[in-house]
Amino acid sequence: MKRTLSILLGRTSHIWTKVPLANWLIDLTLTIPRFIMGMLLALEFGASKFGMPWTPDHRKLDLFEIIYWFPQDVAEYGGLFAAFPEFFAWMAGYAEAVGGILLAVGLLTRWHAVLIIITMAVAILCQKWGQGTWAMLPAMGFLWVAVYTAVLGGGRWSLDYLIHKVVRRNEA
Numbered sequence: 001m002k003r004t005l006s007i008l009l010g011r012t013s014h015i016w017t018k019v020p021l022a023n024w025l026i027d028l029t030l031t032i033p034r035f036i037m038g039m040l041l042a043l044e045f046g047a048s049k050f051g052m053p054w055t056p057d058h059r060k061l062d063l064f065e066i067i068y069w070f071p072q073d074v075a076e077y078g079g080l081f082a083a084f085p086e087f088f089a090w091m092a093g094y095a096e097a098v099g100g101i102l103l104a105v106g107l108l109t110r111w112h113a114v115l116i117i118i119t120m121a122v123a124i125l126c127q128k129w130g131q132g133t134w135a136m137l138p139a140m141g142f143l144w145v146a147v148y149t150a151v152l153g154g155g156r157w158s159l160d161y162l163i164h165k166v167v168r169r170n171e172a
Contacts, residue, residue, distance in 0.1 A: 021156075027156045028157060030152060031157040031158070034109075034149050036104075037104075037141070037145040038102070038104025039101075039104045040100070041096050041097075041142055042097050042098070042100030042101045046095075046098070047097055049067045049070045050064065050066060050090075050093030051064055051066075066089045070089040071085040072085070073089075091115075091119070092122070094115075095115040095119040096116070098112075105159050106154030106155070106157065106158020106160050107159040109154035110149070110160075113147075113150035116142060117147060117150060120140070120146065
């Protein structure tokens with residue numbers, strides 16, 4: 001098991017490692033917005049259109065099911081989105097609901113930060129653009145927190161960091 005985990009994570013160790021920051025207080029200062037943003041994204045935005053255990057009952061969504069109106073909304077973006085609206089709607093729902101939770105706890109942080117960056121950029125450019133700054137503000141906030149998280153990683157207050165420590169300790 002230990003060797004399998006090491007082989008699996010060995011080639012992608014840069015994804016698990018953190019950018020070294022001066023001290024734990026700086027890491028904590030960057031963790032707080034990552035956690036809050038991930039939880040808000042998952043619990044408020046993602047759960048409203050993607051079936052999760054915490055999705056409100058009145059949405060009547062099964063686990064990992066997309067709400068009926070979302071693919072139609074995505075199709076209106078045109079181009080490739082119109083060709084595969086269910087796929088892109090599902091990916092956006094996954095990025096918000098599942099990606100938000102994993103970002104909050106710091107698991108596969110950089111991968112999910114990139115998914116959230118893409119999702120928020122599409123939301124801003126294809127849906128919110130032209131509706132004014134206030135309409136774009138939530139997506140812009142999620143985008144910028146995801147950008148610094150993609151660059152810095154989860155930090156020492158993340159599951160990625162703990163996994164990296166365990167794997168490195170077991171390799172020694």
